[in-house]
Amino acid sequence: MTSKSLLTEDKRTKARNAAERRFKSYGVAAIAVAMMALAILLTSVIVKGIGAFSQTYVTIDITLPADRLDKDGNRDPAEMAGVTTIGYASVLRDGLIDTLAAAGIETEVSDRDIGDMISKEASATVRNRVLANPDLIGETVNFNLLADGRIDGFFKGRVTMETASRDQNVSPEQLVLAEQMAEAGIIETRINWAFLSLPDASDQRPEAAGLGVAILGSLYMMIVVLVLALPIAVAASIYLEEFAPKNRWTDIIEVNIANLAAVPSIVYGILGLAIFINFMEFNQSSPLVGGLVLTLMTLPTIIISTRAALKSVPPSIRDAALGVGASKMQSVFHHVLPLAAPGILTGTIIGLAQALGETAPLLLIGMVAFVRDYPQAFSDSAGLFGDPSTALPVQIYNWTQRSDPAFVERAQGAIIVLLVFLLIMNAAAIILRRKFERRW
Amino acid sequence: MKDTSMTKNIKISANNIDVYYGEKHAIKDVSVQIEDKTVTAFIGPSGCGKSTFLRCINRMNDTIDIARVTGHIAIDGEDIYDPRVDPVQLRAKVGMVFQKPNPFPKSIYDNVAYGPKIHGLSRNKAELDEIVEKSLRRGALWEEVKDRLHEPGTGLSGGQQQRLCIARAVATEPEVLLMDEPCSALDPIATAQVEELIDELRQSFSVVIVTHSMQQAARVSQKTAFFHLGNMVEYDETDKIFTNPEDPRTESYISGRIG
Ligand SMILES: Nc1ncnc2c1ncn2[C@@H]1O[C@H](COP(=O)(O)OP(=O)(O)O)[C@@H](O)[C@H]1O
Ligand SMILES: [Mg+2]
Numbered sequence A: 001m002t003s004k005s006l007l008t009e010d011k012r013t014k015a016r017n018a019a020e021r022r023f024k025s026y027g028v029a030a031i032a033v034a035m036m037a038l039a040i041l042l043t044s045v046i047v048k049g050i051g052a053f054s055q056t057y058v059t060i061d062i063t064l065p066a067d068r069l070d071k072d073g074n075r076d077p078a079e080m081a082g083v084t085t086i087g088y089a090s091v092l093r094d095g096l097i098d099t100l101a102a103a104g105i106e107t108e109v110s111d112r113d114i115g116d117m118i119s120k121e122a123s124a125t126v127r128n129r130v131l132a133n134p135d136l137i138g139e140t141v142n143f144n145l146l147a148d149g150r151i152d153g154f155f156k157g158r159v160t161m162e163t164a165s166r167d168q169n170v171s172p173e174q175l176v177l178a179e180q181m182a183e184a185g186i187i188e189t190r191i192n193w194a195f196l197s198l199p200d201a202s203d204q205r206p207e208a209a210g211l212g213v214a215i216l217g218s219l220y221m222m223i224v225v226l227v228l229a230l231p232i233a234v235a236a237s238i239y240l241e242e243f244a245p246k247n248r249w250t251d252i253i254e255v256n257i258a259n260l261a262a263v264p265s266i267v268y269g270i271l272g273l274a275i276f277i278n279f280m281e282f283n284q285s286s287p288l289v290g291g292l293v294l295t296l297m298t299l300p301t302i303i304i305s306t307r308a309a310l311k312s313v314p315p316s317i318r319d320a321a322l323g324v325g326a327s328k329m330q331s332v333f334h335h336v337l338p339l340a341a342p343g344i345l346t347g348t349i350i351g352l353a354q355a356l357g358e359t360a361p362l363l364l365i366g367m368v369a370f371v372r373d374y375p376q377a378f379s380d381s382a383g384l385f386g387d388p389s390t391a392l393p394v395q396i397y398n399w400t401q402r403s404d405p406a407f408v409e410r411a412q413g414a415i416i417v418l419l420v421f422l423l424i425m426n427a428a429a430i431i432l433r434r435k436f437e438r439r440w
Numbered sequence B: 001m002k003d004t005s006m007t008k009n010i011k012i013s014a015n016n017i018d019v020y021y022g023e024k025h026a027i028k029d030v031s032v033q034i035e036d037k038t039v040t041a042f043i044g045p046s047g048c049g050k051s052t053f054l055r056c057i058n059r060m061n062d063t064i065d066i067a068r069v070t071g072h073i074a075i076d077g078e079d080i081y082d083p084r085v086d087p088v089q090l091r092a093k094v095g096m097v098f099q100k101p102n103p104f105p106k107s108i109y110d111n112v113a114y115g116p117k118i119h120g121l122s123r124n125k126a127e128l129d130e131i132v133e134k135s136l137r138r139g140a141l142w143e144e145v146k147d148r149l150h151e152p153g154t155g156l157s158g159g160q161q162q163r164l165c166i167a168r169a170v171a172t173e174p175e176v177l178l179m180d181e182p183c184s185a186l187d188p189i190a191t192a193q194v195e196e197l198i199d200e201l202r203q204s205f206s207v208v209i210v211t212h213s214m215q216q217a218a219r220v221s222q223k224t225a226f227f228h229l230g231n232m233v234e235y236d237e238t239d240k241i242f243t244n245p246e247d248p249r250t251e252s253y254i255s256g257r258i259g
Helices: A011-053 A087-104 A112-115 A122-134 A149-156 A161-165 A172-183 A212-243 A250-260 A267-281 A286-311 A313-324 A328-356 A360-364 A391-400 A403-435 B051-058 B087-093 B106-119 B127-139 B157-172 B188-201 B214-220 B238-243 B247-254
Strands: A054-063 A140-145 A188-190 B008-020 B024-037 B039-043 B067-077 B093-097 B177-182 B206-210 B223-228 B231-237
Touching: A011 A054, A011 A403, A054 A087, A087 A112, A087 A122, A087 A140, A122 A140, A122 B039, A149 A172, A149 A188, A149 A403, A161 A172, A172 A188, A172 A267, A212 A250, A212 A286, A212 A328, A212 A391, A212 A403, A250 A286, A267 A360, A286 A360, A286 B231, A313 A328, A313 B039, A313 B093, A313 B157, A328 B106, A391 A403, A403 B067, A403 B127, A403 B157, B008 B051, B008 B206, B024 B051, B024 B206, B024 B231, B039 B051, B039 B214, B051 B067, B051 B177, B051 B206, B087 B093, B093 B157, B106 B127, B106 B157, B106 B206, B127 B157, B157 B177, B157 B188, B188 B214, B214 B238, B223 B238, B223 B247, B231 B238, B231 B247, B238 B247
Parallel strands: B039 B206, B039 B223, B093 B177, B177 B206
Antiparallel strands: A054 A140, A054 A188, B008 B024, B008 B067, B223 B231
């Protein structure tokens, strides 16, 4: 028998190499599918949602007539408040008609329909400005006013002549006029950071709806979660991992923590409703209750990752500390905890990110309400984080429920905001991890 | 190394020590008198309980949930298992060096300074610097690291790390130094350095060293105890153990027939 040549593959080697190549290609295929799904998802969200970050404005000079806005002529804001937004709406309409005439634009569109091209929100904006500064009356003031949602949709491609012909809220003639106005520079679509700061708006004014209240509510809840969940979870983990005797009770606790992490989030919502709202009588819809519920939900996640981080610290470090006469606590706080910190941080941020995107439990505790007032962090009447509020994911859910497609665009925009926050948090987790680990 | 001096003080007196890990009886009725300013070696086949017995002397067994120790160990006549004794205080007096070098992931300086800091041995930075330098000199490491005290201790070579651990242990001014196979993870050159160091440490401390290498025991110790299956079979002058053991089990271990 001659010895085998190394230059030719034998049968077994061939089969083994083929199996390896197959396995690698499965892996590559799986990753490709995942990346494609991600790409499609992101593109669709961005394409649909990017519109929320720009908004169409009408720029008009309006002479604020004293006889209509301040009948008594004494510039007293209390009496001027008697003129409602309806009164202002007609002033704006007349202002726009005058502006069109001045620009030499002729149109068949009725006066009423011209007025409707301005957002219903605009009259409130102007009224507030006038009441804040009564001296404006009689002056000619340049206003940048929100265009109606349909007009805005036309410039973003959401509304077309075709859909307008079937739409009761807008007519093709109005759209033609809008185009003329755009050429004359009266109407313009531009970037809209107010989307991030404005409160929610009613069904008829999607153009005025923003995420201000939702972002504040989410921020307050994250503060509550961070302040409560991190210390509680770290303390619990340190106790369980470093101090507690290993017996039946700690085993039971351990199993239960693992189980809690798998409990559907809506169950935490029911729990929060029963305990925090019905029993402890905290304010419904408040970031405090939301934060407490999310804390309960996040605790197991942080505990599990903190314990894993503590476990991964080599026991020889504990021996070393005890060996030079450190107490148990000193060994934990001086040596074990700093080494576990990157893991704990990552776990905490992942827990927070989870909490930030959580919707179901918040629906149950009423955070889905329509809120236009910015919640205060503290107020005498409602206490700490007690003002009614919404949260980002709930706002998204809420907007997708409304009939006007302009709200869908805004919901997609809100998803972009949520994703950006999550990205920032995950990036922070990675950076912190690197920073702490690089110490050596 | 020959034992030059006359009879020495008894530093550690262990009487009728039994250790159980749960059901397992790991140390069986061991009594031993360990002298001051002497290197005492524990030898024996692996698993015979050398480390377990060593850990009784600084009560490191307390940190193992299932371990139970009975009997009496006195250091300078004081029972270290007395309920009034705080094991943390004890461990400042009885330093320990482990099998695998285990420096803290901190700077060389901080490694050595940690013990003195938590025990309040220095009043200011200058004093602490002094302690660190003195300890590193005693650990025969000063010349090698004096220019990079603030670099991580984990960046040193294995032998240097172990000497750093020795320096860290002596920094708390212990009276007894326990070493559990301190050279088993080191190369021959590093081993020789550490052995030389152990001989110097004998001037100041009572050193107890566990080793699986009989040559090492013969080289560094004056007294040797032979453990077998949880029993202490024989304890005598090192010379005597290696040349003329009483017990046939010692005899066969020395000559390489068990272990
Ligand atoms: N933490 C522990 N838990 C349970 N059994 C242990 C533990 N440590 C050591 N033992 C057992 O005690 C016996 C003695 O171990 P050890 O003292 O480490 O031996 P040596 O150091 O002489 O090799 C061995 O049988 C070992 O399995
Ligand atoms: Mg051992």
